[in-house]
Amino acid sequence: AQKITQTQPGMFVQEKEAVTLDCTYDTSDPSYGLFWYKQPSSGEMIFLIYQGSYDQQNATEGRYSLNFQKARKSANLVISASQLGDSAMYFCAMSQQIMNTGFQKLVFGTGTRLLVSP
């Protein structure tokens, strides 16, 4: 069964340093997408970055980059130059084909709580 694993329940980083949040996945779908979301204490889920399984290059969005290693089935999020406002919960998600519907849904990992200290 398709599954997303985030093994780091919590991470600490100092302001201005880079941090990597781990995500591994398991899927039998030939085509899939990988997503990262940020959830601040306010509760809203904010989309950060997307990587398609056939994309040749790693996705980047500003200070966020996705280190996609298809053979290892990993999709780690790298945040460069951390800011205090980056303190939040981060979720990795993967699209999963829903049988006989032609639709895909997102399957989420359990999340990593990042704390950025001054």
Added chain:
Amino acid sequence: DVKVTQSSRYLVKRTGEKVFLECVQDMDHENMFWYRQDPGLGLRLIYFSYDVKMKEKGDIPEGYSVSREKKERFSLILESASTNQTSMYLCASTLDRLASPLHFGNGTRLTVT
């Protein structure tokens, strides 16, 4: 910007009550989803809908039903609330059939006593 609005931020209900969680999106999205979020379990899909009056079960539909009478509105119904349904409920929408980024509401934190 896409706006997904959940009618209540916090709700407290009693066991056995019928509970309605409302979600409205303003971008004419076809696909809408209800997830619940619990610590250590991440987000789990309850139901989704890809068109008016169409609905599909997600991974944990037991104890829930949904209604989509209008394209912009997707309601989650707890027929008889139980304490194990105490959770954060997140509504989301997306335009495409494929898993393009979901746009989430701010969530409803439901407590069932």
